[in-house]
Amino acid sequence: MDIIAVAIAIGFVLFLLFLLRDPFSTSSNPNLPPGSFGWPLVGETLQFLALLRANRGQEFYEQRIKLYGGDIFKTHILGSPTAVFYSPQGNRFLFSNENTLVHSTWPSSVINLFRNSLISKVGDEAKDVRKLLLNFLKPEALQTFMGRVDSIISDHVKRFWHGETQIEALSLSKRCLYAVACSLFLTMDEGPQQSDLYGHFIDLLSGMFQIPLDLPGTLYRKSRIGSNHIRGILQTVIEKRREDLESGSASPHQDLLSFLLCNVDGRGNGMSDDEIKDNIMLLLMAGHDTSVTTVTMLLRNLALNRDCYQRVLQEQMEIKREKEASQVGLLQWDDLMKMKYTWRAVQETLRLYPPVGGSWRKAIVDISYDGYTIPKGWKLSWVMRSTHRNAEYFEDPEKFDPSRFDGNGPAPYTFLPFGGGPRMCPGNEFARMVILIFIHNIVKTVEWDLVNVNEKVTINPMPIPVDGLPINLHHHVHTVDN
Numbered sequence: 001m002d003i004i005a006v007a008i009a010i011g012f013v014l015f016l017l018f019l020l021r022d023p024f025s026t027s028s029n030p031n032l033p034p035g036s037f038g039w040p041l042v043g044e045t046l047q048f049l050a051l052l053r054a055n056r057g058q059e060f061y062e063q064r065i066k067l068y069g070g071d072i073f074k075t076h077i078l079g080s081p082t083a084v085f086y087s088p089q090g091n092r093f094l095f096s097n098e099n100t101l102v103h104s105t106w107p108s109s110v111i112n113l114f115r116n117s118l119i120s121k122v123g124d125e126a127k128d129v130r131k132l133l134l135n136f137l138k139p140e141a142l143q144t145f146m147g148r149v150d151s152i153i154s155d156h157v158k159r160f161w162h163g164e165t166q167i168e169a170l171s172l173s174k175r176c177l178y179a180v181a182c183s184l185f186l187t188m189d190e191g192p193q194q195s196d197l198y199g200h201f202i203d204l205l206s207g208m209f210q211i212p213l214d215l216p217g218t219l220y221r222k223s224r225i226g227s228n229h230i231r232g233i234l235q236t237v238i239e240k241r242r243e244d245l246e247s248g249s250a251s252p253h254q255d256l257l258s259f260l261l262c263n264v265d266g267r268g269n270g271m272s273d274d275e276i277k278d279n280i281m282l283l284l285m286a287g288h289d290t291s292v293t294t295v296t297m298l299l300r301n302l303a304l305n306r307d308c309y310q311r312v313l314q315e316q317m318e319i320k321r322e323k324e325a326s327q328v329g330l331l332q333w334d335d336l337m338k339m340k341y342t343w344r345a346v347q348e349t350l351r352l353y354p355p356v357g358g359s360w361r362k363a364i365v366d367i368s369y370d371g372y373t374i375p376k377g378w379k380l381s382w383v384m385r386s387t388h389r390n391a392e393y394f395e396d397p398e399k400f401d402p403s404r405f406d407g408n409g410p411a412p413y414t415f416l417p418f419g420g421g422p423r424m425c426p427g428n429e430f431a432r433m434v435i436l437i438f439i440h441n442i443v444k445t446v447e448w449d450l451v452n453v454n455e456k457v458t459i460n461p462m463p464i465p466v467d468g469l470p471i472n473l474h475h476h477v478h479t480v481d482n
């Protein structure tokens with residue numbers, strides 16, 4: 001018995017030593033980029049997440065870039081040895097080598113939850129799925145939904161903003177943009193099914209970026225259960241829609257679901273039900289918090305920068321007057337083109353507070369970059385902060401100044417809120433449409449100021465004001481400068 005106990009103890013110690021060894025030690029790989037893998041198992045993840053939550057994420061990168069010099073360093077975060085690229089040249093390198101040197105990738109928790117969707121695909125398979133999604137997400141298709149988006153948002157503003165003296169911008173923006181997504185993706189109106197879906201959606205979001213431990217009580221388990229409930233609801237909606245399409249009571253162009261059921265890719269393949277469910281869930285996830293964060297931070301930035309606010313107000317009121325004079329009513333695609341300054345204010349918000357701070361690629365072969373070797377299987381991450389808040393590319397980088405997007409705008413590979421290359425965000429036009437229509441409806445109805453100008457912004461994982469941005473509302477009493 002004693003011998004067995006000793007053998008177990010020795011085995012345990014050997015196992016610990018095995019875990020504590022540095023499998024990527026610089027001595028066996030002299031050309032690795034400079035940097036440290038931190039603690040065994042967790043690497044530098046804890047420092048990274050703590051700084052991110054304190055809205056000091058840049059320190060993680062800047063300290064290491066300063067310490068090691070150059071524009072690349074190695075670390076070990078979120079379970080993988082990772083080479084962090086920190087320059088426009090690095091961004092260009094990653095975006096230009098998709099499918100030859102790298103593949104897009106996400107943390108394994110995210111891939112597991114969306115296993116049949118675009119983000120779990122690479123190469124030609126990913127191309128085909130993107131093509132199917134872009135049938136719906138391209139401007140020509142989105143134009144046909146403008147009126148619907150405008151009326152949902154204008155109805156929301158009338159119900160929840162008009163006549164109020166104080167509201168919480170973050171929660172109301174969430175409610176509004178979720179209603180837009182449910183309508184455009186599923187023709188699902190407000191009601192018990194939409195609320196039910198929302199509850200499961202919140203569960204899904206809660207554990208998405210966690211260690212994928214599927215055990216009772218973990219956030220990841222909560223996410224997984226949420227995702228299964230969502231799939232169940234979507235399956236019911238898909239079956240009903242198939243019947244309605246066959247009977248002619250639904251249209252092949254009425255929403256994302258109809259597009260996915262009725263279209264095939266370049267090889268003549270459509271999506272299976274499992275793929276449809278996971279891709280719709282992906283779009284709900286990828287498009288929701290990103291757009292909500294952007295409009296919330298835009299409202300904050302405009303409240304803090306009254307000159308910029310006046311210019312947005314003037315532009316939007318001009319469009320409102322034109323609409324009233326022409327009696328066309330709802331916004332059209334052309335109206336978005338006239339929102340030039342407003343879009344610059346959105347871009348400036350995306351520069352300072354990008355909802356997604358960067359993303360990951362995976363080395364599919366050993367890679368040489370700038371004299372260093374990045375072994376096959378490593379993650380490569382690019383970071384928007386490296387350029388978005390860098391005085392080398394954006395003068396006075398902390399200043400909110402939409403006019404920096406005048407003319408040719410920023411240098412290539414320095415402003416990348418939607419990523420780049422073949423895996424760039426396919427929802428960028430959708431986001432632009434929804435954000436501009438939202439801000440048009442708010443600006444033409446109310447003026448606002450911040451309840452607390454010192455409210456902090458936290459990154460968890462997206463930038464949001466810690467108290468949800470309470471704002472005071474005032475109905476228009478001013479005259480607009482012409």
Ligand code: HEM
Nearest residue numbers: 286287290291356359417418419420423424425427430431
């Ligand atoms: C302000 C809003 C948004 C921002 C800032 C944003 C940003 C991003 C970024 C940075 C990526 C990673 C790109 C890369 O790795 O190069 C991405 C991917 C993605 N986004 Fe967005 N996004 C937004 C809105 C949306 C919307 C509205 C949708 C859909 C309706 C969407 C769908 C997706 C999808 C499906 C991917 C994965 C693409 C792929 O793997 O090929 N996003 N987004």
